[in-house]
Amino acid sequence: MNTRVTRSSRFSNGALAVLALLVVVLLTAPWWAGRAELRLFGEIYLYLSLACLWNLMAGYAGLVSVGQQAYVGFGGYMLFALTIYAGIHPVAAIIAGGLLAAAISIPVATLIFRLNGAYFAIGTWVVAEVFRLSFAQVSALGGGSGSSLPVAIVKSLADSRSARESLSYYLAIGSLILVFAAIYFLLRSNRGIALTAIRDNESAAAELGVNVWRTKLEIYVVTSALTAIIGGLIFLQKLRISPEAAFSVNDWTAFVIFIVVIGGIGTLEGPIIGTIIFFLLRETLADFGTTYLMILGLVAIIVMIKAPKGLWGLISQRYDLEIFPLRYRVQQSATTEQG
Amino acid sequence: MKSNLSRRKFLGTGAALLAAPAILTHTRAYAADPVIKIGHVSPRTGPLAGFAEADDFVLKGIQAALSEGIENNGKRYSVEIISKDSQSNPNRAAEVAADLILGDEVDIIVAASTPDTTNPVADQAELNEVPCITTDCPWQPYFFGRNGNPAEGFEYTYHFFWGLEDVIANFIDLWDASGAAKNIGGLFPNDADGNAWGHPELGFPKPLADAGFTLTDPGRYQPLNDDFSNYISAFKEAGCELITGNMIPPDFATFWSQAAQQGFKPKVVTIGKALLFPSVIESLGDRGDGLTSEIWWTPSHPFSSSMTGESAKALADSYTADSGRPWTQPIGFKHALFEVVRDVVSRSADLDDPMATIDAIKSTSLSTIVGDVNWANGPIPNVTKTPLVAGQWQKSGDAFDLVVTNNKQAPQIPLGGELKLLG
Numbered sequence: 001m002n003t004r005v006t007r008s009s010r011f012s013n014g015a016l017a018v019l020a021l022l023v024v025v026l027l028t029a030p031w032w033a034g035r036a037e038l039r040l041f042g043e044i045y046l047y048l049s050l051a052c053l054w055n056l057m058a059g060y061a062g063l064v065s066v067g068q069q070a071y072v073g074f075g076g077y078m079l080f081a082l083t084i085y086a087g088i089h090p091v092a093a094i095i096a097g098g099l100l101a102a103a104i105s106i107p108v109a110t111l112i113f114r115l116n117g118a119y120f121a122i123g124t125w126v127v128a129e130v131f132r133l134s135f136a137q138v139s140a141l142g143g144g145s146g147s148s149l150p151v152a153i154v155k156s157l158a159d160s161r162s163a164r165e166s167l168s169y170y171l172a173i174g175s176l177i178l179v180f181a182a183i184y185f186l187l188r189s190n191r192g193i194a195l196t197a198i199r200d201n202e203s204a205a206a207e208l209g210v211n212v213w214r215t216k217l218e219i220y221v222v223t224s225a226l227t228a229i230i231g232g233l234i235f236l237q238k239l240r241i242s243p244e245a246a247f248s249v250n251d252w253t254a255f256v257i258f259i260v261v262i263g264g265i266g267t268l269e270g271p272i273i274g275t276i277i278f279f280l281l282r283e284t285l286a287d288f289g290t291t292y293l294m295i296l297g298l299v300a301i302i303v304m305i306k307a308p309k310g311l312w313g314l315i316s317q318r319y320d321l322e323i324f325p326l327r328y329r330v331q332q333s334a335t336t337e338q339g
Numbered sequence: 340m341k342s343n344l345s346r347r348k349f350l351g352t353g354a355a356l357l358a359a360p361a362i363l364t365h366t367r368a369y370a371a372d373p374v375i376k377i378g379h380v381s382p383r384t385g386p387l388a389g390f391a392e393a394d395d396f397v398l399k400g401i402q403a404a405l406s407e408g409i410e411n412n413g414k415r416y417s418v419e420i421i422s423k424d425s426q427s428n429p430n431r432a433a434e435v436a437a438d439l440i441l442g443d444e445v446d447i448i449v450a451a452s453t454p455d456t457t458n459p460v461a462d463q464a465e466l467n468e469v470p471c472i473t474t475d476c477p478w479q480p481y482f483f484g485r486n487g488n489p490a491e492g493f494e495y496t497y498h499f500f501w502g503l504e505d506v507i508a509n510f511i512d513l514w515d516a517s518g519a520a521k522n523i524g525g526l527f528p529n530d531a532d533g534n535a536w537g538h539p540e541l542g543f544p545k546p547l548a549d550a551g552f553t554l555t556d557p558g559r560y561q562p563l564n565d566d567f568s569n570y571i572s573a574f575k576e577a578g579c580e581l582i583t584g585n586m587i588p589p590d591f592a593t594f595w596s597q598a599a600q601q602g603f604k605p606k607v608v609t610i611g612k613a614l615l616f617p618s619v620i621e622s623l624g625d626r627g628d629g630l631t632s633e634i635w636w637t638p639s640h641p642f643s644s645s646m647t648g649e650s651a652k653a654l655a656d657s658y659t660a661d662s663g664r665p666w667t668q669p670i671g672f673k674h675a676l677f678e679v680v681r682d683v684v685s686r687s688a689d690l691d692d693p694m695a696t697i698d699a700i701k702s703t704s705l706s707t708i709v710g711d712v713n714w715a716n717g718p719i720p721n722v723t724k725t726p727l728v729a730g731q732w733q734k735s736g737d738a739f740d741l742v743v744t745n746n747k748q749a750p751q752i753p754l755g756g757e758l759k760l761l762g
Contacts, residue, residue, distance in 0.1 A: 036442030133561065136529050144529035144559070145454065146429070148462050148485040161468070238433045239462040240485075242455075242531070245429045278471075289384040289424050 007188075007325040015323040026173060030166040038165055042237065042280055049179040049230045050252065051259040052272035053223045054184050058257075059266035060195040062202060064117075068126030070108075070131040071101050071224045073246030075091040075231025077135050080241055085140070090157055091171070094232030100223050101228030109220045115215065125249070131245035138238040144256045146242025149291075154239065171233055179226055182276050184268065186222075187326050191215065199266055199274035258296060264310025268324040273312050375409065375416045375684055377677075378423070378439030378448040380460045385427025386587070387618045390452035390475065391483070393670045396658050397424060401677045404646050409684045416690065420443065420677075421597040421659060423454050433459035440467045443680060446690065449676050451475040452669065454484050454531040461485060461496040470696045471496040473673045474678055478502045478722040480535045483496075492720030495693070497700050499712050500672070502726040505748060506633050507546045509729040510609050512747040513631060514552070514581050516760070517758055519606040521552045524574035526584030526594060528558035528569075532612060536585040543583070562587055567594040571603045588619045600724055606760045607631060609729070617665040620732050620739045628734040629761045634743055635727055636671035636709050639753055644708045646678045665738070675707040707738055728752045731759065 024055045029041060050068070057063040078097030088096065111121040136144045149201075158164045186192055194215050197205035206212045229250075235241050255278065263274025281299070285292040307314040316322060360424045379398070381391040398420060408417040421443050425432035432455065439445045440463060449498040450460035450473045457473040462485060464471030473481065473496070481498050482489075514523070525544075527537030537556060547554045556576040557570050571594075574582065582605045582615035586594070591613035598605075613618065614632035621627065649657075654674060655666035682705045704713045708724040717723040726749035730738045733756060742755040 032439070036438065039437055041443055136561070139534075142484070144562070145480065145484050145531035145532050145534045148456075148458065150486050151465055154466055237437075238430060238459070239466060240427055240429060240433060240459045244455075248428070248430060251428070251430050287424065289426065 029162040045172040045176040048275040055260045065124040067128035070128035071227035072231035072252040075228030076235030076246045079232040096226040097232045098229035102225035103223035132243045136243040148240045262311030270312040376445040378445035380450040382427040383424040387427040397673045429455045429459045436463040454480040480531045489719040499723045505727040511743045513729045519580040523581040524579035525556040528562045532585045580606045582608045586613040588613045631731045634730045636668045671709045675709040678707045688744040
């Protein structure tokens with residue numbers, strides 16, 4: 001009997017085809033969706049990107065950060081600073097913000113990588129607070145009061161309102177595709193195998209010759225840069241920035257952790273499921289104020305008890321499914337498959 | 340509050356939605372029951388919830404008063420008010436404002452209570468070209484906080500309240516009348532209000548110096564500070580008998596109890612923002628007696644509603660009867676916000692044209708329950724001012740009363756009592 005080692009399965013091939021179709025449909029959204037839907041979709045893409053990035057760090061590289069708001073806020077502030085004071089085009093400013101975030105993340109990493117586990121998490125939070133307090137001192141950017149993006153700068157994106165809305169939609173979906181593709185191909189590369197090894201057992205990985213520190217640093221820098229780019233896009237939508245809003249641990253980290261944890265940490269599919277659930281809950285319940293936050297907490301607790309690997313973990317364990325083929329599996333002949 | 344789920348169906352409604360604005364534009368005025376939609380953003384939950392505590396009461400009254408609709412150009416429009424919670428979070432305020440504008444397609448959007456609510460909402464309205472009216476935030480943080488340029492102004496966003504120059508004038512009058520030494524300590528946080536109040540040119544420092552006061556300003560502190568020892572010792576060293584600033588209630592409570600522990604006894608303590616609500620004063624116990632603050636609205640203000648004819652006193656009394664709680668200052672302003680909306684809607688030359696509504700806003704001249712609203716009189720474009728006085732929390736029996744003790748800046752507001760010095 002012929003056996004071969006492959007990553008894809010019939011399910012993953014089919015699922016990927018459906019997903020590709022869905023992406024094509026979503027790419028045409030500006031032609032069929034209303035303004036409110038476009039904006040909501042844009043927000044969903046940005047949250048999903050943040051969730052994928054956090055998942056890459058926490059789920060694969062074992063870097064459980066509760067301070068990613070540092071880079072969201074940094075990217076947002078760079079957008080404001082570079083457009084208002086350097087006169088750079090907003091899109092260029094957002095990309096430049098990503099590069100600057102990568103540069104600043106290296107010294108930050110050398111500091112906080114000395115910490116492990118829970119200490120690392122607290123360390124990242126402290127770094128985010130330092131960022132927040134530092135930007136609160138910059139009076140050119142409004143200090144603690146914050147600042148609005150001048151209307152002229154937003155209008156420089158495109159002349160008509162509908163063109164601006166389409167552009168900001170494409171920026172959001174484009175960055176999601178970029179983030180997702182970057183993570184997917186990273187995980188399929190040799191580096192991905194090293195990461196998966198680190199995820200499963202850090203000391204064993206080191207024993208096998210994986211340079212753990214260096215791999216983690218690369219992930220941290222890439223994640224920081226992409227998070228800052230997403231942050232720039234978020235605040236291009238919000239039009240207004242203040243230290244409280246930019247470095248909000250609730251908005252940019254707690255909700256993101258919620259998404260990844262209920263979806264399934266350490267899987268590519270998890271953040272997608274988590275984002276869908278989060279937005280379904282938010283769109284239906286957010287008008288109930290604090291009750292909404294209590295329901296979010298309750299959902300998180302129940303999922304963590306009943307499905308510690310998240311909802312996707314539950315599904316994939318039960319049916320042995322993978323939409324994005326990362327694992328190798330042995331296939332007997334062309335039709336039957338075994339895990 | 341109204342949920343707008345049906346609008347948020349993810350798929351399928353696209354074509355209808357795209358066509359909707361075009362169809363609405365042509366049919367609303369001829370529909371059997373045309374509707375005007377008003378979006379309202381307010382911090383119902385979170386640290387600013389005190390400002391929105393009377394929302395349900397005020398909105399209920401407005402809805403009853405507008406149950407007949409508003410007449411415009413001989414046609415009656417029914418009114419739908421869609422209220423959303425900002426959760427005291429500027430991110431969320433921007434989100435719900437965008438939801439109201441893009442999803443509910445409101446004709447006018449209104450917002451109230453601190454720059455964290457008014458500014459994100461106004462920014463969204465300005466860019467999405469929807470008329471916006473806001474209140475309950477001094478105009479400098481509103482206007483300059485949004486990078487406003489007085490020469491240009493904004494096109495779609497309008498604001499009514501008082502400004503820092505009014506607070507400063509009122510506080511100086513109050514301190515002059517107190518007889519305390521002109522030596523003053525300043526407590527300004529690093530937030531929107533604190534930076535505006537402490538601003539060397541636009542804030543307190545310059546006018547205080549001009550009026551002969553010596554200001555000790557040890558610098559901006561981060562909100563939710565837990566240690567004011569440095570400030571207290573700086574004030575003691577400088578011999579300050581007066582204290583001022585703009586604080587949130589928890590910071591003031593911390594400062595005030597540490598001042599007691601460290602034996603610092605100023606004669607007059609006049610703080611903006613922290614001392615607005617009776618609940619805060621009660622939480623300070625006996626130490627709340629005699630604190631002074633700016634006063635934007637009281638039941639004794641000699642104004643009445645253009646919508647219901649109720650006097651300020653009648654509105655405050657009906658809130659107390661309805662909720663069993665003492666009146667608060669935002670009640671009058673929230674009511675006035677909808678008075679202005681009703682007036683604008685009734686005068687707009689064409690409700691389907693935002694620019695016609697903007698023209699109606701610009702030509703507003705209305706006596707509301709908080710005073711006259713008329714943007715032609717504003718200090719700068721987009722801003723008009725309502726009267727401001729100063730006064731003191733005085734204990735009478737078990738309850739605290741906010742008494743107007745100085746009305747030099749707005750003599751039409753009656754005095755309620757005399758200023759008493761602190762212990």
